[in-house]
Amino acid sequence: MRPIPADFTQTLTVTVTDEMTVDFGELGAVHPVYATYWMAKHFEEAGRKIILPFLEDGEGGIGSQVEVIHTGPALPGMTVTVTATLTAQEGRRVHAGMRAVTELGDEIGHGSTTQFVLPQTRIDANFETLRARWAAHTRDNS
Incomplete structure (x- = not known):
């Protein structure tokens, strides 16, 4: 990973949809507004945009x-x-501060994310190990 310049900034703009409102499935719809769990997803996505331009081949x-x-x-x-x-x-650890603002200029959230940059082969191997464990578990519990 190449060094990221101090205070490097990226943005993610989303339009809130009905799907993004608070609905807890089993408990049903709660509030007809942007859900915290969607904000968390968007924080992660914006944080990923911080690292993408600085990843080297295979990372x-x-x-x-x-x-x-x-x-x-x-x-x-x-x-x-x-x-x-x-x-x-x-x-290889990258920390980013987050701020969410509506088109009205209202800050509706803030926080942070942390990501690790690793060789993609290592990330994939970890997932394959988990898949193998899951397959063995489901086979043994059938």
């Missing part, structure tokens, strides 16, 4: 931490812009 990133402090609502149809800013790069 991949994997998320390890997301912090979301959800401070306000956004309605379906509203645009939310998530701004990710590099806060630290410690070897």
